[in-house]
Amino acid sequence: MSTNKPISTLHYITDRPEHAEHACRAGIDWVQLRVKNKPYTEWKALALDTLAICRAFGARLLINDNVALAGEVGADGVHVGLTDMPVADARRLLGPELIIGGTANTLADIHTHHLAGADYVGLGPYRFTATKEKLSPILGLAGYETILTTCQQEGITLPIIAIGGLDVADVPALIQTGLHGIAVSSAITRDPATQVPAFRHALINN
Ligand code: TZP
Numbered sequence: 001m002s003t004n005k006p007i008s009t010l011h012y013i014t015d016r017p018e019h020a021e022h023a024c025r026a027g028i029d030w031v032q033l034r035v036k037n038k039p040y041t042e043w044k045a046l047a048l049d050t051l052a053i054c055r056a057f058g059a060r061l062l063i064n065d066n067v068a069l070a071g072e073v074g075a076d077g078v079h080v081g082l083t084d085m086p087v088a089d090a091r092r093l094l095g096p097e098l099i100i101g102g103t104a105n106t107l108a109d110i111h112t113h114h115l116a117g118a119d120y121v122g123l124g125p126y127r128f129t130a131t132k133e134k135l136s137p138i139l140g141l142a143g144y145e146t147i148l149t150t151c152q153q154e155g156i157t158l159p160i161i162a163i164g165g166l167d168v169a170d171v172p173a174l175i176q177t178g179l180h181g182i183a184v185s186s187a188i189t190r191d192p193a194t195q196v197p198a199f200r201h202a203l204i205n206n
């Protein structure tokens with residue numbers, strides 16, 4: 001099943017509207033709002049603020065974890081983790097137009113999301129990162145090579161996005177594996193004005 005929506009090659013993950021603004025100013029066109037341990041009303045306010053920023057810059061906004069919130073605020077889509085609502089249920093609730101991404105740690109996760117009608121998959125973690133608690137097993141470059149090779153052999157064209165502790169220097173080797181793009185939080189939050197163009201350059205030239 002191929003859903004064929006345009007998926008950015010550089011996803012920025014943040015829990016703060018002001019960080020989204022700095023990143024959009026630096027050229028980010030895809031933001032995932034990833035809020036943990038906040039009451040729903042606070043989460044919704046953050047989503048609305050981030051949505052206004054994304055709309056002003058023409059960037060996409062995806063909401064992590066919460067399918068209902070994505071629908072309620074009118075975001076462009078949702079990203080569901082392995083313990084969140086399954087992609088198939090999210091698709092039933094949100095309809096065909098909204099973007100649905102799913103987290104994968106294994107080839108089996110990719111198969112599940114693909115059959116369920118995901119628009120893209122976030123595959124990781126690449127390496128250890130303090131950004132996410134309860135990390136799944138680390139894949140490393142070899143993990144991506146194995147999984148992406150199998151996907152190609154199986155004819156899976158679903159866009160696959162690498163995630164987890166990524167820096168600009170990681171991009172060339174990762175993109176060689178056949179990945180569609182990457183998702184980054186810390187490196188861009190640290191210095192959006194230099195990192196966004198540097199990631200973009202590495203993605204275009206590899
Ligand atoms: N899922 C796997 S690793 C990760 C998520 C949300 C965190 C990515 O952030 P960073 O700071 O780029 O490692």
Ligand code: MG
Nearest residue numbers: 065080081084
């Ligand atoms: Mg989640």
